[in-house]
Amino acid sequence: MNKYQQIAYEIEQHIHEHNLAQGTKLDSLDTLTKRYNVSRSTISKALDTLEKRGAIFQQRGSGIFVRRQRREGYMSLLVTSGFSANFQDSNIRYDVLNVEKTVADEDVANNLHIEAGAPVYLVERLVYMDEEKLCKEVSYFPVQVVPYLNKEIAEQSIFHYLETAYKINISFADVYLVIDQLNEAEADMLDLPLLSPGLYMEQVVYLATGIPFDYSKVVYHYKHAKFFLQSVNN
Amino acid sequence: MNKYQQIAYEIEQHIHEHNLAQGTKLDSLDTLTKRYNVSRSTISKALDTLEKRGAIFQQRGSGIFVRRQRREGYMSLLVTSGFSANFQDSNIRYDVLNVEKTVADEDVANNLHIEAGAPVYLVERLVYMDEEKLCKEVSYFPVQVVPYLNKEIAEQSIFHYLETAYKINISFADVYLVIDQLNEAEADMLDLPLLSPGLYMEQVVYLATGIPFDYSKVVYHYKHAKFFLQSVNN
Structure with a gap:
């Protein structure tokens, strides 16, 4: 610090x-x-x-x-350090569905500024907050920046691990939000009826050098997705 | 400037x-x-x-x-200067449903840091982007800070008007987002089936002095609500 x-x-x-x-x-x-x-x-x-x-x-x-944040239970959209850092008063648990080394498709390559076909780690997790399903997350990490990941690491905060093990300096993020209806796989995963509302978040997280090291696609359970942010006019 | x-x-x-x-x-x-x-x-x-x-x-x-924003058509969550400022490449039109002087209920009073029963302007608008329904907005302005509003003013950017007419210095905002299913009135208003996904945004906007001057509740049409923000880690 x-x-x-x-x-x-x-x-x-x-x-x-x-x-x-x-x-x-x-x-x-x-x-x-x-x-x-x-x-x-x-x-x-x-x-x-x-x-x-x-x-x-x-x-x-x-x-x-x-300046006070005046409502409890809302997740900050400006905290780029992951779920665990955001919900310090809640119990966050990761159910790791998959960790594998694979190659970047066009979309992943484009968001991570790497070549299509370059090696990446794919991590799929279901995130629980106080034992309620919060979201399903799919993340890609370029092997060039993150040389190794496994299930054990993914069961904790990956960001915290990267900061500690690789001295990675998480610096800024681009966050995109859209709303849509859940498809069957998503609805199943979140224990919701088909066509329930879903909040879809895509996030590209950058090192201080401007190099992207994480591209994540997250679907939030609409009953547990509450966000806030505090903006400053310029 | x-x-x-x-x-x-x-x-x-x-x-x-x-x-x-x-x-x-x-x-x-x-x-x-x-x-x-x-x-x-x-x-x-x-x-x-x-x-x-x-x-x-x-x-x-x-x-x-x-640093480049890399996707088109997304609305910045960090721009607190209103729809018109946010969509400079699109045509924003306000259909003013109601402008009236009324009194603050508990919720409005609490968000505007005023007494319940204090006079406020209530503005209800349907916002169109390129002639598509973007959202329904209900806003409250304390008369103490915003002494006068009418339909003509509300047909343009109210923020722009306040900055020009009252030299109001829009400084920062608290923004809250939740997702839910539209009720009947909301679905009707947005031309969507009942129980369609909706993004609900509440925003309190402050003067540089820390005094709130606008409390808005907005329901977005899920097909046209696309947001981005760029966060910086600290």
């Missing part, structure tokens, strides 16, 4: 522990700079991180204020 | 006009600082704006790179 990340974490903990309300004014940039004994730019970076994460808002000339 | 916003706009135009590919390296912070003859912090702010918007990514010690 970098210094600015550590400071961001501490400020967030402070908000959480004191249960500060939306709009509560926080200490100024100058005060924080003195307290942490770091440069103004480090504090600025910590504050920008918190703003992006929706934990604070900064109002020029007037101060820094608490 | 502030200086940093102007610079962000020009860099984005440059990417667009030259049709620069994902991963193309842009000029360095130093070069940009000299070219625009402004402070490093102004350039930093412009670049952070572009990063939040998903137009670039910054890789410490290595440079600034183009």
Whole structure:
């Protein structure tokens, strides 16, 4: 963890522990700079991180204020670190249906910026949240970036594993959402009637170098798919 | 428009006009600082704006790179400036069903941080994109912040009107998404069979001062609701 990340974490903990309300004014940039004994730019970076994460808002000339997510049980669309990181208060369990080394078809190759036919790991999982079916996930990882995966690894957070084992720096993601009716296989898998609503999410996750390392296609159970995001206008 | 916003706009135009590919390296912070003859912090702010918007990514010690949205026809979940701003290549038309001054119920009051019973404008609209039904929208604006609205105003972008007429500074938004089956009224309104999938979005939009000025509940037609967002890990 970098210094600015550590400071961001501490400020967030402070908000959480004191249960500060939306709009509560926080200490100024100058005060924080003195307290942490770091440069103004480090504090600025910590504050920008918190703003992006929706934990604070900064109002020029007037101060820094608490921003609260006001509904429980919604999954952040801006957290790219996977299910486990997103649902820290829930029990996430992965039922691994398949892990195999295969080759990229046109669609996978296009999304991972690799050649069709290049080797990839395919992982299929059913994800449970507090023992309820949350979603079915199919993920592709290019072997070039992720040289090895197995069932045991896929039973935990793959992202966490990659960050730890390969020091992969998960940096940003493109997320696409559409809504449609479940086909028979999907309905079966999620224990829902045919033609039930489904939320389909495709996600391409990138390293800090701009190289994609994960392309996932996820179908969410409509009764358990609740998302939020906090956007900042520019 | 502030200086940093102007610079962000020009860099984005440059990417667009030259049709620069994902991963193309842009000029360095130093070069940009000299070219625009402004402070490093102004350039930093412009670049952070572009990063939040998903137009670039910054890789410490290595440079600034183009980030491209790679699919057409998807609506950004991070653009809080309304339908018209989001679909600049499409024709957005509002069919205004109702505009009235009424009072906030519990739910509206809670989301707008006002007292139940306080006066609000209620606007109901059917939104068409290229003459197809995109969504049905119900919005509440507190009279305290938005003193006047009428049918004529609601036939255009209300956000654009508020920014122009009241100099309102739209700053950030909380967005909540759930999926469910359409009830009879919703299905009728969207010309879909009963129990078709629907995407339900609730949005609270805030001024730079942290005061909410719009609470909207939107039901999207599932065939035309395609969303994307680009997230940055912290």
